[in-house]
Amino acid sequence: MPKAWKLAHVVPVYKKKSKAKVDNYRPVSLLSVTSKVMESIINQQVVNFLEREGIFSESQFGFRTKRGTSDLLTALNAEWAATLASGGCVRLLAADIAGAFDKVSHLGVLHKAEACGISGPLLAWLRSYLSDRTLRAILSGFASDAFGVAAGVPQGSVLGPTLFLLYVNDLEDHLPPGVKLAVYADDTTLYLLLHSPSSATTDSATLQAALDAYSRWCAEWRITLEPTKSHAMTLSRNASAWSLPPLVLDGRVVPEVEEMRLLGVLIDRSLTYGPHLDAVAARGRQRLGFLRKVRWLLSPAALATVYKAFVRPVLEYASLCWMGAAETHLRKLDAVQDAALEMLGPAAAALPNLDTLAHRRTVGALAYLFKLQSWTPPARLAALVPPPLPRPHGRTRASQLELAQWHSAKLASTLPVRAPAYLSRSFPHCVVDAWNDLPARLFAPGFGLDKVQDFKVAANAVLRDAAHAAAAAAAPAVEVDAAPAAPRPRGRPRRAE
Numbered sequence: 503m504p505k506a507w508k509l510a511h512v513v514p515v516y517k518k519k520s521k522a523k524v525d526n527y528r529p530v531s532l533l534s535v536t537s538k539v540m541e542s543i544i545n546q547q548v549v550n551f552l553e554r555e556g557i558f559s560e561s562q563f564g565f566r567t568k569r570g571t572s573d574l575l576t577a578l579n580a581e582w583a584a585t586l587a588s589g590g591c592v593r594l595l596a597a598d599i600a601g602a603f604d605k606v607s608h609l610g611v612l613h614k615a616e617a618c619g620i621s622g623p624l625l626a627w628l629r630s631y632l633s634d635r636t637l638r639a640i641l642s643g644f645a646s647d648a649f650g651v652a653a654g655v656p657q658g659s660v661l662g663p664t665l666f667l668l669y670v671n672d673l674e675d676h677l678p679p680g681v682k683l684a685v686y687a688d689d690t691t692l693y694l695l696l697h698s699p700s701s702a703t704t705d706s707a708t709l710q711a712a713l714d715a716y717s718r719w720c721a722e723w724r725i726t727l728e729p730t731k732s733h734a735m736t737l738s739r740n741a742s743a744w745s746l747p748p749l750v751l752d753g754r755v756v757p758e759v760e761e762m763r764l765l766g767v768l769i770d771r772s773l774t775y776g777p778h779l780d781a782v783a784a785r786g787r788q789r790l791g792f793l794r795k796v797r798w799l800l801s802p803a804a805l806a807t808v809y810k811a812f813v814r815p816v817l818e819y820a821s822l823c824w825m826g827a828a829e830t831h832l833r834k835l836d837a838v839q840d841a842a843l844e845m846l847g848p849a850a851a852a853l854p855n856l857d858t859l860a861h862r863r864t865v866g867a868l869a870y871l872f873k874l875q876s877w878t879p880p881a882r883l884a885a886l887v888p889p890p891l892p893r894p895h896g897r898t899r900a901s902q903l904e905l906a907q908w909h910s911a912k913l914a915s916t917l918p919v920r921a922p923a924y925l926s927r928s929f930p931h932c933v934v935d936a937w938n939d940l941p942a943r944l945f946a947p948g949f950g951l952d953k954v955q956d957f958k959v960a961a962n963a964v965l966r967d968a969a970h971a972a973a974a975a976a977a978p979a980v981e982v983d984a985a986p987a988a989p990r991p992r993g994r995p996r997r998a999e
């Protein structure tokens with residue numbers, strides 16, 4: 503690795519909170535373009551090898567294809583909501599690594615790369631890539647002197663995220679059975695499903711043992727936890743039934759919170775998502791206020807484009823996770839879109855792609871269900887797909903009608919008996935009926951990732967036509983008044999001349 507390619511110009515990028523604190527800036531490295539091209543070639547081969555051999559942990563969703571924050575949140579919500587519906591609770595802890603990318607030990611990541619099967623010239627190249635790196639800070643046109651870097655991978659590099667995933671990949675192997683791990687890059691969540699208050703003490707001891715193992719693992723690999731970003735919470739619909747001891751991490755009692763932000767979604771203790779949707783609606787109104795200031799300068803079509811690009815994504819982020827929230831919470835998002843449509847005026851009815859948010863959530867859920875069946879997803883996501891619906895049999899008229907509409911893509915409902923409303927409204931239970939009502943022609947060619955967009959467009963058209971037909975059928979018939987009869991003449995008729 504040429505030495506000139508190892509020099510990084512570090513630019514501080516503001517993240518949040520006070521701008522006067524250095525910790526609130528992210529150090530992004532500006533690297534040689536030629537170096538990044540070389541990194542892309544190496545990284546593609548390394549990732550292909552690690553994915554093909556199944557080396558990456560199934561709990562890791564960060565920096566991996568076909569996995570994102572919404573995928574992880576949807577899987578966690580489905581698992582947690584089912585636990586709460588059965589009368590159990592979820593005990594979880596969210597931990598954050600302080601300066602995650604800057605704490606990677608060069609010797610440690612090379613050791614783990616070799617243990618995964620990377621050897622020979624590639625391992626030698628990685629050793630050269632990590633050694634003798636230098637950086638200088640760039641701020642307002644001024645540059646500091648260059649100095650050496652003894653640890654960490656460059657933030658802004660192509661290969662850095664892959665090396666970080668390798669470095670933290672073995673965490674799951676150190677946890678006791680029963681404790682589950684959900685990781686997105688350096689955001690780590692450990693949780694345990696508790697099914698009975700009688701075993702809560704034993705289960706809490708298991709989770710505490712996992713935290714002790716996590717603390718030892720961090721000390722072994724020189725990873726520092728961020729105590730201010732570590733929180734514990736108990737999810738339950740009946741909090742009074744559970745008496746759980748506090749959790750201790752790295753010698754400190756972890757504070758218990760009522761709400762926890764996880765990958766951009768605010769999780770509350772009862773998993774209602776009410777506080778999250780309140781915050782989302784407030785943020786949507788804030789952005790709508792900006793749009794209101796410039797509406798006199800833009801046409802209705804341009805205003806609609808800005809709304810769809812600037813406001814609506816805020817109202818729909820990770821919607822599969824919280825779409826089971828109560829209607830009173832979801833109406834707060836509808837109010838934001840209603841205000842936008844009022845701003846557009848009568849022209850809104852003629853503009854395309856301005857369907858209701860509920861319609862868009864349903865179409866998105868159907869497309870995601872199609873996507874999950876188009877490849878081999880990780881176990882967490884594969885568990886979201888309901889089993890196939892058995893072929894109907896029988897001689898009754900209802901059975902024959904059901905058989906005439908049956909096709910192999912239909913799915914069976916997995917809702918338990920007397921399931922609570924919040925579970926039946928959540929993904930995937932809320933769209934199983936809509937999925938089975940779709941015409942067989944949408945599934946004729948079979949499933950495939952290259953067909954997801956085509957399926958989404960077709961499903962959108964089917965649902966839109968069904969909504970229009972239902973609205974037309976529900977509209978009251980307009981009665982046409984008959985022409986008034988001519989007044990009957992009074993007295994005796996006159997004789998014709």
